[in-house]
Amino acid sequence: MSDLLAARAQMGTSLAFHIIFASLGVGLPLLMCIAEGLALRRKDPVWMALTRRWARASAILFAIGAVSGTILSFELGLLWPTWIKFAGAVVGPAFAFEGFAFFLEAIFLGLYLYGWDRLSPRAHWLCSFPIWISGLASAWFIVSTNSWMNSPAGFVIKNGQVTNIDPLQAMFNPSTPYETTHMILACYVATGFAVAAVYGWSMLRGKRDSYHRKALMLGLALGAIAIPLQIVSGDANARFLATSQPAKLAAMEGLFHTTSGAPLEIGGLADPNTGKVYFAIEIPKGLSFLATFNPNATIRGLDSFPANDRPNPLPVHTSFDGMVASGFFALLVGWLFWLIYFLRKRKVPENRLLLIGIVLAGPLSFLAIELGWMVTELGRQPWVIYGYLRTADAVTTAPWLNISFLVFSFIYVILAIALIFFLLRLARTPLPKMEWAEVATGKSLAQDQGIAV
Amino acid sequence: MALPYIMLTILWLALIAYAVLGGADFGAGVWDLLYVGNKDISRRRHEFINHALGPVWEANHVWLIFLIVGLFTAFPTVFSTLSIVLFLPFTLALIGIVLRGAAFVFRVYGTRSDKYGALIWGGVFSFASAITPFILGASAAAVASGRIQVSSVNIQADMTGATWLTPFAIVIGLMAVALCAVLSSVYLSVEAEQAGDTELEQLFRLRAIIAGAITAVLGALGLILSSSEATLLWRGMLAHALPVVIVTMIVGLATAAALFTRHYRIARVLVIVETAGLLGSWGISQLPYLIPPSMTVEGAANSPGVLQVLLVGTIIGMALLLPSLYYLFSVFKLPYPAPGKEPAAANNDSLRYNKD
Ligand code: HDD
Numbered sequence: 015m016s017d018l019l020a021a022r023a024q025m026g027t028s029l030a031f032h033i034i035f036a037s038l039g040v041g042l043p044l045l046m047c048i049a050e051g052l053a054l055r056r057k058d059p060v061w062m063a064l065t066r067r068w069a070r071a072s073a074i075l076f077a078i079g080a081v082s083g084t085i086l087s088f089e090l091g092l093l094w095p096t097w098i099k100f101a102g103a104v105v106g107p108a109f110a111f112e113g114f115a116f117f118l119e120a121i122f123l124g125l126y127l128y129g130w131d132r133l134s135p136r137a138h139w140l141c142s143f144p145i146w147i148s149g150l151a152s153a154w155f156i157v158s159t160n161s162w163m164n165s166p167a168g169f170v171i172k173n174g175q176v177t178n179i180d181p182l183q184a185m186f187n188p189s190t191p192y193e194t195t196h197m198i199l200a201c202y203v204a205t206g207f208a209v210a211a212v213y214g215w216s217m218l219r220g221k222r223d224s225y226h227r228k229a230l231m232l233g234l235a236l237g238a239i240a241i242p243l244q245i246v247s248g249d250a251n252a253r254f255l256a257t258s259q260p261a262k263l264a265a266m267e268g269l270f271h272t273t274s275g276a277p278l279e280i281g282g283l284a285d286p287n288t289g290k291v292y293f294a295i296e297i298p299k300g301l302s303f304l305a306t307f308n309p310n311a312t313i314r315g316l317d318s319f320p321a322n323d324r325p326n327p328l329p330v331h332t333s334f335d336g337m338v339a340s341g342f343f344a345l346l347v348g349w350l351f352w353l354i355y356f357l358r359k360r361k362v363p364e365n366r367l368l369l370i371g372i373v374l375a376g377p378l379s380f381l382a383i384e385l386g387w388m389v390t391e392l393g394r395q396p397w398v399i400y401g402y403l404r405t406a407d408a409v410t411t412a413p414w415l416n417i418s419f420l421v422f423s424f425i426y427v428i429l430a431i432a433l434i435f436f437l438l439r440l441a442r443t444p445l446p447k448m449e450w451a452e453v454a455t456g457k458s459l460a461q462d463q464g465i466a467v
Numbered sequence: 468m469a470l471p472y473i474m475l476t477i478l479w480l481a482l483i484a485y486a487v488l489g490g491a492d493f494g495a496g497v498w499d500l501l502y503v504g505n506k507d508i509s510r511r512r513h514e515f516i517n518h519a520l521g522p523v524w525e526a527n528h529v530w531l532i533f534l535i536v537g538l539f540t541a542f543p544t545v546f547s548t549l550s551i552v553l554f555l556p557f558t559l560a561l562i563g564i565v566l567r568g569a570a571f572v573f574r575v576y577g578t579r580s581d582k583y584g585a586l587i588w589g590g591v592f593s594f595a596s597a598i599t600p601f602i603l604g605a606s607a608a609a610v611a612s613g614r615i616q617v618s619s620v621n622i623q624a625d626m627t628g629a630t631w632l633t634p635f636a637i638v639i640g641l642m643a644v645a646l647c648a649v650l651s652s653v654y655l656s657v658e659a660e661q662a663g664d665t666e667l668e669q670l671f672r673l674r675a676i677i678a679g680a681i682t683a684v685l686g687a688l689g690l691i692l693s694s695s696e697a698t699l700l701w702r703g704m705l706a707h708a709l710p711v712v713i714v715t716m717i718v719g720l721a722t723a724a725a726l727f728t729r730h731y732r733i734a735r736v737l738v739i740v741e742t743a744g745l746l747g748s749w750g751i752s753q754l755p756y757l758i759p760p761s762m763t764v765e766g767a768a769n770s771p772g773v774l775q776v777l778l779v780g781t782i783i784g785m786a787l788l789l790p791s792l793y794y795l796f797s798v799f800k801l802p803y804p805a806p807g808k809e810p811a812a813a814n815n816d817s818l819r820y821n822k823d
């Protein structure tokens with residue numbers, strides 16, 4: 015592997031790993047906040063037991079999130095020193111503000127996870143608010159820096175020097191509103207469906223009690239609210255790309271030649287060597303219509319860009335369609351559930367097929383996140399800062415990047431195995447008796463935490 | 468004070484915060500590595516460390532993140548240059564940080580039922596805890612020694628240790644490890660005293676004194692070596708950091724005295740001041756350079772507009788952060804009760820472990 019390829023692979027692996035924990039880091043605290051609020055309000059031991067379970071899982075998930083995020087912060091310099099010199103100078107403050115969001119998140123997380131018997135129930139519940147709010151903020155800040163890579167703003171290049179820097183304009187670059195909205199919604203979609211999937215799985219295996227039903231409903235409530243918004247916002251993203259990053263749009267849609275009345279290619283393989291899309295379902299004039307609302311509009315194809323400025327449409331198109339398909343699948347499952355629920359006078363549907371669909375929608379939502387990032391990142395190639403800095407020019411001169419890639423991949427494998435092991439063990443710990451006194455005191459917590467508190 | 472210097476001061480304070488908070492984390496792991504013996508004491512010590520670190524671990528860790536993002540925002544070229552030249556030590560330190568972070572959680576969750584998991588992750592935790600401060604200390608020494616030449620156009624990675632494995636760097640690296648060990652044993656003596664566990668209290672006290680002596684010897688050695696190996700630093704120290712160095716030395720002696728007389732709370736304050744003094748005197752000695760001999764604070768600073776935004780953001784951030792941090796520590800560490808804290812828990816603040 016060339017050093018450039020190794021660096022890209024390491025960066026991509028690290029981000030793909032981190033984003034799982036980051037998404038849960040945005041979504042889970044909101045769920046805990048809602049569940050604990052319900053528990054306190056109704057003195058409901060089931061909600062309380064759920065909250066405590068999720069808190070315990072969060073302790074592990076957040077630690078891995080912090081660890082993988084630390085790797086990323088170093089890698090920005092270790093792998094891409096030229097990029098960080100540029101990005102740090104212009105959008106650096108967004109990273110620094112994100113640092114404060116992390117701080118608040120970590121502080122209140124510490125209070126939340128270890129403070130069950132140290133804080134009054136109310137104070138404890140209030141501690142969950144800063145956690146999800148700062149999770150939201152950190153997602154916003156980091157994605158705004160990514161948006162800046164896609165539509166750089168807030169600086170001028172004069173004689174090869176970056177000048178007239180305006181970091182606020184950089185943070186609020188043209189892509190920011192689209193990308194941040196889409197990503198934050200994605201966190202809620204994925205967390206919601208993932209939680210539903212976990213409990214749906216247990217229900218499939220016969221555990222159909224109020225504990226599992228409540229968790230399933232809360233997960234699906236969040237997911238079903240977020241998913242339509244997600245699709246609407248994704249549609250806006252795509253339309254925005256037509257003006258902001260036409261090369262990415264062309265790669266996403268597998269459009270090789272500039273065409274008026276461009277068709278929409280659904281599925282299939284976009285082969286850059288032959289310039290054709292194989293095995294796709296074609297909707298005539300579909301793309302022109304979706305992108306501009308005018309079925310005869312002209313859309314730029316990949317051939318309107320110099321050969322060395324084109325992203326590879328094969329992974330980008332496939333990833334894009336995978337994301338969209340996953341999104342519609344989640345929409346179908348989520349809404350079907352609530353439709354049946356309300357039609358059947360508020361009885362939780364426990365149809366086997368529907369439960370299987372719910373179990374699938376969880377991993378598929380995470381897959382959609384990964385694929386969406388592939389669209390964003392691979393679709394931006396060969397640029398790392400669109401139009402200003404090529405990925406090949408940003409990579410470090412340090413050697414041994416292959417080894418570095420191998421070592422870090424190995425670390426991720428170990429972390430993933432250990433994490434799954436501990437989460438499964440947590441899932442197997444028997445539930446407490448569902449009585450308020452039993453669930454809400456520190457006693458069960460000491461056992462629950464497995465350590466002397 | 469000029470804007471770059473204000474930002475530098477903030478970053479240096481963050482560095483000190485990471486050293487006194489995160490450093491104690493590392494030190495706890497170092498003791499784990501060194502100390503094998505009586506099973507019961509060892510288990511209780513583990514529980515102490517888990518108890519002491521659990522709630523604050525993640526917050527302590529964020530200082531490092533803040534340091535990195537602050538550095539590349541305020542001084543982009545410095546971060547970029549160091550990332551290339553010190554690619555290898557930074558990568559190794561990163562691996563250490565990652566492994567010990569993961570190992571800590573896994574160990575905490577593994578202690579009860581799963582002996583092997585706890586053992587393996589415990590081993591990883593302590594090994595990584597010892598290696599990481601060494602590498603970070605050695606990297607700091609590489610910067611301070613003035614061996615990182617950035618005048619040439621093509622900056623090269625130092626994969627052989629010509630800058631970061633010199634005798635000077637090794638001494639400073641070892642000193643960093645020793646300092647972490649001191650920090651953690653002083654903090655743990657306070658906790659042990661609070662919990663009324665005299666046996667552990669004695670143990671930590673003794674260890675704090677021994678490690679403190681080692682730190683002092685290594686510090687003296689480093690100082691002597693710097694006169695030939697890090698001449699810019701040495702001259703800078705003589706010119707404008709001498710008072711800080713002397714105060715630091717006196718505080719070091721005072722820490723030892725406080726430990727001897729079992730004034731652990733005072734010792735805790737003093738050891739923090741000591742750490743701040745050590746790092747502070749390094750920073751002041753190498754002024755006006757960030758990477759001596761070629762990158763100055765003013766020369767490497769980001770444009771004033773960005774620094775302004777950064778400064779305003781930092782002030783707002785700190786206004787949110789500091790009270791929250793205080794609340795965290797008051798719930799888990801300070802002896803008096805905080806608002807919202809359960810009265811029952813406040814009386815029973817210290818560690819409860821079953822002696823069976
Ligand atoms: C739960 C996950 C999820 C789902 C269901 C969808 N997306 Fe998405 N999408 C993401 C998760 C995601 C993401 C991972 O969050 C991305 C990567 C970068 C970003 O901001 O969001 C993304 C990026 C992304 C981009 C690229 C933005 C850019 O590079 O500037 C477009 C055009 C879309 N999406 C469009 C859609 C459409 C039309 C969807 C309709 C079903 C859709 N997404 C569903």
Ligand code: HEM
Binds near residue numbers: 022094
């Ligand atoms: C967490 C979700 C993200 C995922 C899954 C992701 C995925 C990827 C992938 C797959 C690559 C390799 C692309 C290639 O080289 O072909 C990459 C590169 C990169 N990403 Fe992202 N990315 C994410 C978010 C971000 C964010 C928020 C930033 C900015 C702060 C960022 C900065 C970079 C940089 C600097 C590179 C290397 C240069 C390049 O290849 O373009 N990424 N990412």
Ligand code: HEM
Binds near residue numbers: 036076078149157
């Ligand atoms: C280049 C990209 C990225 C970098 C450098 C980065 C860095 C980090 C770091 C250092 C942490 C640990 C904070 C701690 O110690 O508590 C972290 C956690 C987190 N990151 Fe990222 N991150 C990146 C991408 C993303 C993206 C795309 C998101 C969007 C959702 C995100 C959201 C979060 C959240 C919510 C957390 C806290 C949750 C947790 O600790 O698990 N990050 N990140």
